[in-house]
Amino acid sequence: MPLFYQPLIPEGIRSLEHEESRHAVKVLRLKSGDPLQLTDGKGSLYKAVVTEISKSSCHFSISETIRIPERNFSIHVAIAPTKNTDRMEWFVEKVTEIGIEEISFIQCENSERMVINMERITKKAISAVKQAGQVRLPTIHPISNIETIIAQPADQKFIAHVDHNNPKHLKEAALQSNYLVLIGPEGDFTQQEIDKATEKGFEKVSLGPSILRTETAGLVACHILNLINT
């Protein structure tokens, strides 16, 4: 059954937004009386029925609300945006499919991009949530400097960085908890950035033997933390 996204259900809205309506009418050819499922992206799944449908609108009534509990761990990945925006959109899509609670973008000294198109990125996340049958849209923060990022609270804080001190693999370092992982830019974190993070309690970790692109490193970190906990 198709899953639709309507964040304003808790506020009483019982119709789909423009693009979702179009999809319901033109692609899925839903008719009055057809069942559908919806999520508000905030943890609820709604079973509903189409009550009225036209070329550009789709109204529904809700028959059942199922509240899905939060996971007993949470993942926050803060990543330096890649020069190529496709790679960041891809990253957001994939971590949303696999499971993530929060995504941040870091302005690093070696960052090649300092701007994030929040609208496009959010659309990718919504589409991935629907695709994966999930009920929670990750919180996506606008880009901010590393000082703001490393001041965020988390039970376990990691910075993906391999140096001669031979850091532990993330899979050995992580316990079940609320995680924040920092992923550096293509030119890596500067020593000053690493020092700032370690002073704030971030532990250096490895993500395995391969040299990974930024977006691959972000995905791999998120997948490791999911695997440990599920």
Add this chain to the structure above:
Amino acid sequence: MPLFYQPLIPEGIRSLEHEESRHAVKVLRLKSGDPLQLTDGKGSLYKAVVTEISKSSCHFSISETIRIPERNFSIHVAIAPTKNTDRMEWFVEKVTEIGIEEISFIQCENSERMVINMERITKKAISAVKQAGQVRLPTIHPISNIETIIAQPADQKFIAHVDHNNPKHLKEAALQSNYLVLIGPEGDFTQQEIDKATEKGFEKVSLGPSILRTETAGLVACHILNLINT
């Protein structure tokens, strides 16, 4: 130091191919006497020096050959191509970065695409090998039917499919060995395809609680097997 790809080094070739030469000259602005590293994609890393360089050619001499041993496990993922070719190219890039020995494409009953552009896919793999500083290009097979795929030898054979028999998670099922994992199309494997595979010794496995797109499932399977072994 830049890593170049020249598969014909074992055959005595000591110059870069056209695109690699262009990259050396135009982007990296290498000059005669500059050091470079090369791989043949077959397990060797070569330390070399530029001997002669022009607008369209780059000759080198090899000073040292380092043979990198094979991994003590191997991963072969056979995947049904997605309708969107970008998603398959992305899959090949990411699994090559993370580490994989063989990639096959399966013609399934529910496949939306039956053609693979081997040249484009191979270019993606070469670029990922260089990016990740690896010395082995995965073997990429042209698309073939499921009977051919499931007749391939492997120590442990898995088919990613969740049903009411509640299959084990891949991370619990896999031992250190040579793996072959089948990843189905967007419309999933048919029951007949699953039966054929299980008759040939394939074990049904889950890849986690999320509903993943085909290319994400392929990546996640490859990453799990890498994580178990490294």
